[in-house]
Amino acid sequence: MKYLKLNLFATLLVTGITAFAQEVKLAPTPPMGWMSWNLMEVNVNETGVKEIADAMVNSGMVKAGFNYIFIDDGWQGGRDNKNNIIPDAKKFPSGIKALADYVHSKGIKLGIYSDAAPLTCGQYTASLNFEEQDARTFAKWGIDYLKYDYCNAPEDVATAKQRYGKMASALRKSGRDIVFGICEWGPREPWNWGSEVGGQSWRTTYDIRDKWMDTEGKGGVGIYNVVDKMAGLAKFSGPGRWNDGDMLVVGLHGLKGPSSAFNGKGCSQAEYRSQMSLYCILNSPLYASCDIRKMDEDAKTIFTNTEVIALNQDALGKQAERKIKTDVWDVFVRPLANGDFAIAVLNKSGITQATKINFADLGLPDKYEIKDLWQHKVTGKANKWTGDITSHETKVFRLKKV
Incomplete structure (x- = not known):
């Protein structure tokens, strides 16, 4: 009886896992x-x-x-x-x-x-x-x-x-x-x-x-x-x-x-x-x-x-959280499956604005390789990003810890 119960439990467990997999696939x-x-x-x-x-x-x-x-x-x-x-x-x-x-x-x-x-x-x-x-x-x-x-x-x-x-x-x-x-x-x-x-x-x-x-x-x-x-x-x-x-x-x-x-x-x-x-x-x-x-x-x-x-399409599937919201700026951060982070910086104003984004203020305390995903190039290795963003433009960076 003991073995029967264990086998039944295992069967139910596998069935449950299979059903769950079917639901999320x-x-x-x-x-x-x-x-x-x-x-x-x-x-x-x-x-x-x-x-x-x-x-x-x-x-x-x-x-x-x-x-x-x-x-x-x-x-x-x-x-x-x-x-x-x-x-x-x-x-x-x-x-x-x-x-x-x-x-x-x-x-x-x-x-x-x-x-x-x-x-x-x-x-x-x-x-x-x-x-x-x-x-x-x-x-x-x-x-x-x-x-x-x-x-x-x-x-x-x-x-x-x-x-x-x-x-x-x-x-x-x-x-x-x-x-x-x-x-x-x-x-x-x-x-x-x-x-x-x-x-x-x-x-x-x-x-x-x-x-x-x-x-x-x-x-x-x-x-x-x-x-x-x-x-x-x-x-x-x-x-x-x-x-x-x-x-x-x-x-x-x-x-x-x-x-x-x-x-x-x-x-x-x-x-x-x-x-x-x-x-x-x-x-x-x-x-x-x-x-x-x-x-x-x-x-x-x-x-x-x-x-x-x-x-x-990142496999982790974690939506970005808005870490900064002001009259001018929205800054979003999300973790990625390989351990990198992505950030998006939106200038909501009607004019070009200069900004400095300290990554520590976003909960990212390390130094990172910064890749601009619209320029398709690494722009530096630092714990912050400084630059100009035009009206309604969004800068998108992928950060890799160094």
């Missing part, structure tokens, strides 16, 4: 890719998605780690006579399965969109009460990620948890590993419950616009509004559970469409680079949204900076 690092919404809105289509996939490969983005395409709202064509959700035949004449096969052949995964209500934000067919059937369909098509929106749904937290939990359960039972992105926009504070109900990421704010910041309180979240929100959510982030800052607006340059709402007139190059820098150090999923088929060299340089991306 999805999105061990933040997903990276391209999302269709800002460029294509509800006009997303098969030809455009294939062209984007080709451009992601040719531009070096896939090699840099951008290995998802996320199809947003507008792909749906209703349901068939067996209530299976189907794509719009004009937009996707070959079907989603064929498109997934094409995208997979390029080394890219495919994400799709639905909503926890009868209709989506764009008033297309959604998944409420069809969760298991739709999850099986998505798995059959070869889908790797589901963005699950919350338009046309009740405002209370309990219903959101129930609806998101139901879809998460359906995805787990679908027979395919499908990453689950909760797109509730933040009012019900999904960072408190998103992982509990089965999500791998959760949006922290309403939709981002192509601007630095909403300063008038008239609506429309800007880059810094998102960063400021996410800065207080570090304890909720880690492997398989990510605070999601919404799309990268890098390279949009005031493009007419969703990103131009609420005075989204475009950002400076320093601001676009800051979004990438700060999203990387804060572990947000990274999904580009500009037309990468014809993006400029500045955008390409941002999307293919593998040294900055390495911070976002």
Whole structure:
């Protein structure tokens, strides 16, 4: 009996460990890719998605780690006579399965969109009460990620948890590993419950616009509004559970469409680079949204900076903490898996500012080799950094103890 009990305990222990491993293996690092919404809105289509996939490969983005395409709202064509959700035949004449096969052949995964209500934000067919059937369909098509929106749904937290939990359960039972992105926009504070109900990421704010910041309180979240929100959510982030800052607006340059709402007139190059820098150090999923088929060299340089991306994809998965916040400066620090540290220094003011950052003030008392990850070079070995930072620019350094 003693041995039987020990064997039973060992079996239960192994089973528990295996179940835990299955739960955390999805999105061990933040997903990276391209999302269709800002460029294509509800006009997303098969030809455009294939062209984007080709451009992601040719531009070096896939090699840099951008290995998802996320199809947003507008792909749906209703349901068939067996209530299976189907794509719009004009937009996707070959079907989603064929498109997934094409995208997979390029080394890219495919994400799709639905909503926890009868209709989506764009008033297309959604998944409420069809969760298991739709999850099986998505798995059959070869889908790797589901963005699950919350338009046309009740405002209370309990219903959101129930609806998101139901879809998460359906995805787990679908027979395919499908990453689950909760797109509730933040009012019900999904960072408190998103992982509990089965999500791998959760949006922290309403939709981002192509601007630095909403300063008038008239609506429309800007880059810094998102960063400021996410800065207080570090304890909720880690492997398989990510605070999601919404799309990268890098390279949009005031493009007419969703990103131009609420005075989204475009950002400076320093601001676009800051979004990438700060999203990387804060572990947000990274999904580009500009037309990468014809993006400029500045955008390409941002999307293919593998040294900055390495911070976002670091195996330790620990989101940076904001150590300094003044009217002018935000300074973030995060540990990395190999023992290095990364710091990001943002000048929030409207003019170039000189600063001296003493590493000891950030809890880093040693001397470090300092590598500037945008200049791609070591700038010295010291216990501090001194220099000028332009308006809305973010300096990113990797510190190696010497």
